Structures are given as structure tokens and as C-alpha cells.
Amino acid sequence: MAEDFVFSDKDELVLHIYKRLDNPTLLKVQKSLYFLWAYYSGTYGNVDKSEETDLDQTNYPTSLFKPEFEAWRYGPVDDTVYAKQKSGCYSKDKWKEYHPKNSEEIEVVSFINDLLSQINKVNDFGLVNRSHEDESWSKAFRRAHGKPHAQMNPDEIRQEYAQVID
Numbered sequence: 001m002a003e004d005f006v007f008s009d010k011d012e013l014v015l016h017i018y019k020r021l022d023n024p025t026l027l028k029v030q031k032s033l034y035f036l037w038a039y040y041s042g043t044y045g046n047v048d049k050s051e052e053t054d055l056d057q058t059n060y061p062t063s064l065f066k067p068e069f070e071a072w073r074y075g076p077v078d079d080t081v082y083a084k085q086k087s088g089c090y091s092k093d094k095w096k097e098y099h100p101k102n103s104e105e106i107e108v109v110s111f112i113n114d115l116l117s118q119i120n121k122v123n124d125f126g127l128v129n130r131s132h133e134d135e136s137w138s139k140a141f142r143r144a145h146g147k148p149h150a151q152m153n154p155d156e157i158r159q160e161y162a163q164v165i166d
Helices: 008-020 026-040 079-086 102-118 123-133 133-141 154-165
Strands: 069-072 075-078 147-150
Touching: 008 079, 008 102, 026 075, 026 079, 026 102, 026 123, 026 154, 069 133, 069 154, 075 079, 075 123, 075 133, 133 147, 133 154
Parallel strands: none
Antiparallel strands: 069 075, 069 147
16 A cells, blocks of 8 residues: 555556446446545544554555546546546456455455445436535535536545544
């Protein structure tokens, strides 16, 4: 694990998502990426290392990967990943599961797979509707003032999901 990110190469996670989903549509992969980052940042990435907890022996990175989400009409999108999706960089022959390299990664990949199994059961527009409930998305989308998208604030996402978890 990199010091700040579980995945210093976001593509490793994207390919893992493609491999794990039954019907990995462009939209479902984008929402998976968002929800994985949001829930991770609100849990493992939000552990207060000054408090004594069950997790205090483990030093989890604060982020799953470098967040670059924008508020688009159909919810949060990572524009860099979107461009790669549209250009065919994630072709089926490249899909592969990520194999953890240590005990922390084993725990994180288990978390990822558990959340992906839940996401897998929801249709694309169910995920869109769910992402539209997030204040961090709606606030950024309103700020766009009619432009197609606006940058989302990762700290706002982290704070919102830390509250959801509590």
C-alpha cells in the first residue's frame, strides 16, 4: 500500500471492479468507484489514530485512491477513468481481480468485494438515484450553474460518509 492511498494506480481497482461486477456498465463502474471511495474514506480512512480502537494496530491509508470526482448529471464521475472507459482502455481481456499483498490489503479487498456484491444487485439508475441523495454531489452540481459538471470536494465526501457510518 502506498502511504496515502491503498491503490496508487487507480486502474488496478477499476479492472478489479470490472472483473467483480456481473454487468459492468460504464455507469455502474463509475458509481462503484465513487461508493467504494466514499465508504472507505468514511470508515478505514477516517480512523482516529489517537483513539484506542480495534483498528489501532493497523495503519490504513486515508484514501482508497486519489479522488478526482466531478458532479455530473447522473452522479459522481471520475473524468480520467471515464475518458479511459470511452477509449477502450479497460477491455475485457484486461479485467482481473486484485490480489492483496499483505494483511491490511486483505481486509481492504474484503471490504471492496463486500460492497461490490451489494452494488452488483442495484441497477444503474438505482445507483444514480442513491448518489443523488449525497449532499456532497448535490452541492457541487448546484455550484456548476448549468455547466455539465463541477469538481467535488473529497473532504466533504469523507465527512458526509463518516457521519453515515456513525
